Amino acid sequence: MATISAVHIFAISLLISFLAIQFTHAEEYNFVKSIDQKAIKLRKQKLSHFRFFWHDILSGQNPTSVTVVQAPNNTTTFGFLNIVDNPLTLGPELSSKMIGRSEGFYASTSLEEVALLVTMNFVFHEGKYNGSTITVLGRNPVFDKVREMPVIGGSGLFRFANGYARARTYTFDPNTRDATVEYNIFVMHY
Numbered sequence: 001m002a003t004i005s006a007v008h009i010f011a012i013s014l015l016i017s018f019l020a021i022q023f024t025h026a027e028e029y030n031f032v033k034s035i036d037q038k039a040i041k042l043r044k045q046k047l048s049h050f051r052f053f054w055h056d057i058l059s060g061q062n063p064t065s066v067t068v069v070q071a072p073n074n075t076t077t078f079g080f081l082n083i084v085d086n087p088l089t090l091g092p093e094l095s096s097k098m099i100g101r102s103e104g105f106y107a108s109t110s111l112e113e114v115a116l117l118v119t120m121n122f123v124f125h126e127g128k129y130n131g132s133t134i135t136v137l138g139r140n141p142v143f144d145k146v147r148e149m150p151v152i153g154g155s156g157l158f159r160f161a162n163g164y165a166r167a168r169t170y171t172f173d174p175n176t177r178d179a180t181v182e183y184n185i186f187v188m189h190y
């Protein structure tokens with residue numbers, strides 16, 4: 001009798017641990033599993049360079065950039081917030097071919113200088129890039145000659161994107177604060 005129950009106990013504990021392993025695997029499988037890159041059509045990673053002009057239009061009848069929060073103290077710009085839906089064009093003139101928009105916001109976040117926290121989704125309208133987006137989030141000290149901001153991701157053809165954007169002011173009107181900025185974006189994507 002004693003030997004039978006020992007065998008029983010051994011068998012039952014074996015069964016329990018077997019079920020536990022099965023259960024763990026089943027849970028793991030439902031929540032996360034590794035898949036082949038080809039299953040989501042990821043081919044070779046490539047590096048692309050995009051160049052265009054970004055128009056921050058605050059003046060006139062149809063501004064594309066609006067100040068939704070004013071700086072609380074007139075002596076600095078610190079604290080203002082602009083929401084933008086700015087056109088992106090091939091050339092520096094607003095009349096040149098529009099290739100997409102830049103939607104997002106920028107806020108003045110430095111007490112020391114005019115430096116912005118920039119959060120923007122660049123959405124392209126051109127050819128195979130139509131509807132794909134690149135997201136940029138970074139620091140933009142606007143009076144520096146060239147400002148660099150990280151590309152933190154993307155959608156569509158820019159899934160898994162990373163890289164950086166370089167912004168260089170082309171024109172700036174201190175009265176209206178209208179600006180045209182050249183953007184060069186270097187992005188790794190599939």
Ligand SMILES: *[C@@H]1O[C@H](CO)[C@@H](O)[C@H](O)[C@H]1NC(C)=O
Pocket residue numbers: 073074075
């Ligand atoms: C604005 O900032 C200046 C300089 O820091 C300060 O002297 C002044 O009191 C501030 N004004 C207000 C209304 O907070």
Ligand SMILES: *[C@@H]1O[C@H](CO)[C@@H](O)[C@H](O)[C@H]1NC(C)=O
Pocket residue numbers: 072073074
């Ligand atoms: C900012 O300046 C304007 C005039 O230039 C003045 O009317 C206003 O009260 C000032 N605001 C603050 C918070 O200092």
Ligand SMILES: *[C@@H]1O[C@H](CO)[C@@H](O)[C@H](O)[C@H]1NC(C)=O
Pocket residue numbers: 125126127130131
């Ligand atoms: C981009 O896609 C939208 C709808 O998804 C379509 O209306 C538009 O014509 C497309 N533009 C180009 C240039 O292909």
